[in-house]
Amino acid sequence: MTVTDVNTAFAAEKTRQLDTARQQQRAFQARIDRGEIRMIGADRYKVLTGWDRGEVFTVTRNTQGQIDGIIAQHGLDERADGTIALYASSPAWHGLGQIIPGGTTDIDEVLALSGLDFKVTTVPALYEWQGEMREHADQRHTVRTDTGAALGAVGRKYCPIQNRQGFEFLQELVGRFDVVWESAGLLRGGKRVFISIRLPETVTVDADGINDIVVPYVAVMNDHSGQGQFQCVVTPWRPVCANTERFAVRDAVTRWAVRHTAGATSEIKEARRTLGLSVQYFEHFAAEETALARTDIAVRDFHDVIGDLWPLDDDATDAKKTNFAARLGTLDERFRTETERVGRTAYAAERAITGYLDHVAPRRPPKSMTEEVFRATAVMEGADDETKSKAHRRLLTLTRA
Known part of the structure; x- marks a missing residue:
């Protein structure tokens, strides 16, 4: 039996990342090369994978230009006595x-x-x-x-x-x-x-x-x-x-x-x-997620679900066809990543779609907001909740096929 406490896993992953980055420059560069992190400014990087994807941190260097520390942006305020709030x-x-x-x-x-x-x-x-x-x-x-x-x-x-x-x-x-x-x-x-x-x-x-x-x-x-x-x-x-x-x-x-x-x-x-704070709610939720986890699906089925969520008309313009292909490619990549952890299942498909909506789907922020802030606001306000619910319901139909 595995207890998934994401908080413990996050701490372990963070410790591993910090230790690896401190050990040698090559390890840090390897993470960049693998697409796990990317530079977004002068010695500022954004995490693209893992428990802390989306986090931004800054590296510090010694006089020889080697990494000697990492400062994560925890974002917490200080209290009046100087301690963290x-x-x-x-x-x-x-x-x-x-x-x-x-x-x-x-x-x-x-x-x-x-x-x-x-x-x-x-x-x-x-x-x-x-x-x-x-x-x-x-x-x-x-x-x-x-x-x-x-x-x-x-x-x-x-x-x-x-x-x-x-x-x-x-x-x-x-x-x-x-x-x-x-x-x-x-x-x-x-x-x-x-x-x-x-x-x-x-x-x-x-x-x-x-x-x-x-x-x-x-x-x-x-x-x-x-x-x-x-x-x-x-x-x-x-x-x-x-x-x-x-x-x-x-x-x-x-x-x-x-x-x-x-x-x-x-x-x-x-x-x-x-x-839904009741035992019945948690039982119902667990039953649905279990059904998804036990339902193997082919890539074709996954593509059918994507087509239902983002339909492409027969007379779509070339630009729309290009956008559809780009979205499909990104979702396929996220699906492959999820299948490595939980198998090629409807559960993996749901996580791929949810992750795409939260972290990758194109956003057009107003001039007063950065894309990162606008994306976080969209998540908090549940901008994609309807699409996520539709994906969940659509994937559940495969469990009864």
Whole structure:
């Protein structure tokens, strides 16, 4: 039996990557040559494969130009005392933060250790016009009450969901007030925060085959900038930094989100229903994934599914045909990678399609956003959820063929 705790696997993979890169220049160059990482700027690289694909890091060099260190962009803020704004029940891969082995149930302690012990309020949005200060009647700014730092611009009906409310929401969601907190942290100056707990249930995929036991967490991601919702996800990732927060959202089994309005976090029944926090839900999910894992499919079947998701008309232009061929080639490559791990199955096909949508599918970001930020936003807002659900349903039809 294999227990797939992606958090442990991530830490092991990260340690291996760092050790390899430090050992010799040739090993680092070999990773570039194999397409595992690529340079995106002066000594800045992006990981293209593995648990931490999408992460950006910087290498440092000695006077001879040899690699002597790697600095990963964990993205965590610092607390007032200079320590990192992170609480965790076990050490994170980057060795940062305040660790309480085995965790704690004390909300106040976690708020203090993680740097989340502040409130958010809204203040009038003012602007200067011809030497006179005026107020924008339909807009306000979110501000930290401890430092006065501005977090974002919001509408006048916006009602901040406080950090403590995130903890209380998770307690009510699972119906327990002795919850052991797994992690909590602060990103982008307090604009984003995360909190997570581990669920007692586990999901076993194909017990008699690949026998993957997925450890699920419930995580809350709250946005104080006005650019995102308060959202809760069931995920295999325990967020401990900017990268794993992104992974938690990307690989969420299911999600529930609500806008920042008065009484928003009181919708516990709806959240429970949407997230499916029940034994029956996990059993149903495991059964479907197991069915996919036990269904062998040919490349032709995989191509048929792709054709259903992205149909190509008979009279399509040459440009559309070229784009279709490029997408097909990329998906085939991802499918081959997944089949090496779990076999040529519908399970591998689903992971290939989901990975393509999250990391590769072309995006056209507005001028105000980089492609990376725009892609992350699309994942958080579930822009491709409908396509992913359609792929899942379509692949399930093959299990009954």
